Every structure is written in structure tokens, then in C-alpha cells.
Amino acid sequence: MPAVKETVDQVKAIDVDQYKYGFETEVEVDKAPKGLNEDIVRLISAKKNEPAWMLEWRLDAFRRWLTMREPTWARVDYPEIDFQDIHYYAAPKKNAAPKTIDDVDPAILDTYKKLGIPLREQEILAGVQQSKVAVDAVFDSVSVATTFKEELKKAGVIFCSISEAMREHPELVQKYIGTVVPVTDNYYATLNSAVFTDGSFVYVPKGVRCPMELSTYFRINEKNTGQFERTLIIVEEGGYVSYLEGCTAPQRDENQLHAAVVELIALDDAEIKDSTVQNWYPGDKDGKGGIYNFVTKRGDCRGKNSKISWTQVETGSAITWKYPSCILRGEGSRGEFYSIAVSNGRQQVDSGTKMIHLGKNTTSRIISKGISAGHSQNTYRGLVSAHRRATGARNFTNCDSLLIGNKCGAHTVPYIESKNGSAIFEHEATTSKISEEQLFYCMQRGLSEEEATALIVNGFVKDVLQQLPMEFAVEAQKLISISLEGSVG
């Protein structure tokens, strides 16, 4: 078990309360004043040199947002957010629009290097990584670099920041943005529509299998700044892409807001695999600080026999509110949701998925593994629905919770709505505890307490980890063990 050994070594190397990615980068920033109003929305749009229709779209969202209320149905508890006390735009000043990687502020390149994400292509190629991964690096409100763009272009794949896409491919953006997550979808999505600053854009043309993994690495650095990113992925007929996002933030006493929107569109026979390894700063052991992660992710299986698969590994954030979903519109389309949500300390997680069966013979599969430790609360909330025309719809849901210690909570809230008599929905759920007995048994065989915990947890999440691209599975496994450090005994 080399992975277990590595995990344990890594766990030992850090303190219980030591979030490894908690450092801060000193860069000069160009920041919007605190507060939210139409001028701020205009400022963001101007900073991005956006077309006029985009500004109108944002303003419309902003006006609607003013009439909306923050949702309260999730099982999370936090003081009211003062939306006027946040900066909605922050960008590194030096070389605001880097043309090549050499124009990027070395302090920022260093940051990504420290995070284990080299941005220089020659460094990536020289690295140990076997397969190539293209990276879009988003630092606070802007994308600072995107690697392997040229190589992807040869294959016909567009991979760039959404700001760039708005300038270079406005027709694509205008055609698809807001078609999966409508402007008025929910409070945070509407806010995002008004003030989103950057994110990634992917377009895979007809019949193309994207030649490498694509990934975006989100980093919040600036204080009192919200990150509102927007990702849009479109895969045309018969195309395929695997996309991964990772996220970290400095360790700070105050809470920071991250409200993202991700839209995926798969046309006939297209496939999108979206994986996330979310490791925002979770706050300290007493619940001070940490990121509020309020995210709307949705995929639209628009074409027949299309497939969208979400794999989520969540270990960070003070609060997670996130339900990556699939609209199964195309006949024979398939949605998948694989999730590991780890909570420790005072973290609160309310997450899950929605599988909305609209088309005939659509299928979906949900595998959710929640691990709660410390004083955390971890809720799975999932909806599976069948429209009256969704003849032959099928869903299988398996929802397992693992408790470590006895001060944490795990909750499962499944909603099932079927308007078609032929739909078959199956639901399985279990809750278990890592028992003292199991730990003692493993230790009696010679494993240390950390090794025993890592082994048991790895066994619990195995089915989901297998869904991640190889390069990230080992990383994710380590992350999970580190997040649970200090939770036993």
C-alpha cells in the first residue's frame, strides 16, 4: 500500500491545525472599492473589455438579485453576509494582461509552483507527470495563464479564460451562457451572473476527443475579496473532454465568499467528465475563518446518448453548499455523480446532486460518500425526478456516511419525484462509524492509529476515488487523510 504509507508520512509531517496551502502571496493589486452596486458591475465589465450585451446581461442579473433572498433551507448555519463589505474585483497589477507565461508576475508563478501546479510548459514536460494536463490558472478575479493552448488549438479545442472567450469567441459564449443555469436560478447564481470575474471556457468541436486533461486551478489570495468564477464547457456531437478543477485559499480569520457557476453542455453522443478536488481553507478547529463555498454546477445532456459525469472530492471550506446536477434531456442520455465529502473541525457541508430525467430511457447513478469527524455536520441532499415523458428512466443511488468520533453529524435527505410509472429509482443508504474495535483490530496487526484510520477511510471512499483521473486520485487520497488528521483518539 504505497499510497497509505505516503499518506501517513504526509500526515505526520504537518500539524493538526496546519492547512498546507494557507500561505499568502504579496502582490500589488488592482482592486475595486468594497461594495456592490451598478457601478461595480459596470467596472467589472469594463475591466474585461466585454461586449455591450454582456454588460446588459450582468445588469439585468444584478437588478433581479436585488429582489431575491438568500436561501435558508440548507442545513448550514452562519452569520448574515454583508454583501457591501466585500471587494468584487481584485487582480494582480503587474502585467495585468500577460501575453505569454514570461510576462506573468514571478510571485504568482511561484505561488502555483508551491501549490504543486507548474505553469511553464517546459517544467510540466520535465516533471514526473506521465500524461500532460493543460492548466488555466485563476488568481483572485483573473486568469493569469493557460497552458498548452497552442497544442489544443491544433486539435480544434478552445481552452481559455472566459474573459478571453468573451472577446475572441463572443458568438459561442452568447449562444450558451445562462442556458443551463438561468440568470434567476438561485440567489448565488444570480449574484454570480452579475459580478463573475473569470473562469474557464472549453469548446470541443464535433467528433474531437480532447487530447489531454484540462484543468483550472482557482486561488483566492486577496483579503475581503469574493471569488465569483464562471465556467462554461461545450462539447459538440461525438466529442469528449475530461476537465478538473482544484481550489485553495490562504488561512485567514475572516470568512470569504466563493460563489461559482459551472455550466456544461453535451450535444449528441458527447461526453463530459468533470472532476473537482476542492480544498478551500476550512477555518481553524474552533470554526474561525474559512471559505463559504456556495456553488451552482449543472450539466445539460442536451443531445441524445450524451453523458455527463461529476466527480467531487470536497475536503475544504467552512461551509459547502453545492449540488452538481444533470438535466437528462437527450434520449438515452446518462448522468453520473460520484462524491466524497469530508468534514472535520466545525465544517458544515450540505451537498448532493439533482438528476432530472426528462428524456426517454435516460439513466443516472449517484454514489455519495460522506465522512464526518470532529464537530462537523455533513448532509447529503439529493433529488431524482422523472418527467412524465421520461419513459424508461432509471436511477441508482447509493449514499454512505462514515462517522469518526461522536460529536459530528451525518444526515441524508433524498427527494424522489416520479411522474412516469415506468421509471425505476433505487436508493440505498448506510451510516457507519469507525469503531474503536476496528482500530484496535488493525493496530493489533501492527498498524499505527494513523495508518489504521487511513486504511479504513481509503476502503470507504475507494469506489469514488477510482472515478478520478489517475494523476489526481493519489493526490485526493492524501488530501482526505490530511483533512482527517487529528480526528481520532
Next chain:
Amino acid sequence: MLEIRNLHVSIEDKKILNGLNLTVHDGEVAAIMGPNGSGKSTLSYVIAGKEDYEILDGEILLDGENVLEMEPDARAAAGIFLAFQYPLEIPGVATMTFLKAAMQAQRKARGEVELSTAEFMKRVRDGANQLGIPQDMLKRGLNVGFSGGEKKRMEILQMALLEPKFCILDETDSGLDIDALKVVSEGVNRLRGKDRSFLVITHYQRLLNYIVPDTVHVMAHGQVVKSGGKELALELEANGYADYKTLAA
């Protein structure tokens, strides 16, 4: 090999072991017999280092060294092995993976080099064959969905692979049919040797027909109340535990 002196143990304010004394010599197979609730499993857990027990007095020496201060994994590395009365299930962790993790952890703790994968696989396969454990069982989650008999065989396989010097078998015969009992007993007998000692805990004399002990100790109310040779087991079989229940009461 093992020496227990004046051991007093309680759990949740309930006194369970009351000044227990026991010596097991190198290469000796000692049987402990006693009625249900007399403290046999408690004794095995305390030797192996399970938490929650309060050691009020006494000591447990393994080759002269007091093990009471050691963590369970350190005791395992020092050569103590407990075949559980009720082996635990570890879902999602393939038996093979578990065996490897345990073997390498103990080797590391003892400062020995890791086994090569080929050597490890060979040992596991041979050991499994000898105990009639099918190879595909090694791919399944440890003990998950195993029958009672399969779990007990798996305990003996682990014992064989880990090569401990002091082996405790807690009611290994319970839940075994006669064929399984033979296979398991043969497995244990193969491991007997001058440097390895056994503490065989059982309720019934039956097991001792297959694993013939050198000494037999009768336990009642948390004490060893009588010790003798293997004929003592037969005597108990004939007369039952009734005498001892009143004796210590």
C-alpha cells in the same frame, strides 16, 4: 516467555480480573478454560493492549519486558498476536492489501527490510492454500461477508504470515464445524515451535483434542483457580465448571 503477576483490571468500574497470575514458558501451549463471563476475553484484550481497561495493579512481562505501557501496534511488533473471538470487518480494504500493510508495518517497526511483492505474494498464496482459503477471497474486503469459519481461518492465516512469538487464540473453535476445526488446528500445530508460545482460550475441551496443550489453567472470577496438565481438561469436561463457580464465589 510471558509472565503475568497479580493482575487487577476493571472496566467501567466493574472489576473483572482479580489478581491473576500466569506463566507461559518458551514453546509452551497453555490452555485457559473457564465459564462464560469469567474474564477470558478480557485477559486476551489486556495482553494485546486494548484501550478502556483500567489496570489497577500488576504487570505483564514479555521476555522480561513490561508491555503494559506499550501501544497495541508496538506490542504486535514485539510479537504478540491475538486471534479474535469476533474478527472485525474492514469494508473496501482488500484482504491482500490489509495483509501487506500489516506485514510491512511490523517489519518496519522491527527494523527489517520490506518484503518484495513477489515474496509477499508467494507467502500469502502458500499460507492460504494450506488453510483451504480460496485465492479470490483475498481480493474481497477483509472479513466482509465471510462466514464464521472463514473469518477464523483468516485469523490463522494472519498469524502464520506475521510469525508472532506469543499467540493468543480466543475461542477460535467457536462456530467451526468439525472439518474446519481440523484445518484450523493443523494450521496452529504447524506453527508450534520452541520459540513460540500459545495461549489457547476455550470453553470446550473439544479443541484440545486437536491442539494438545502442555498445561491447562482454569479461570473463574478473574483468577486462575487451578492449573494442571492436559488431563485437567478432561476432568473439566466430565464435571463441568460448577465446582469452580462456587469455589471462587
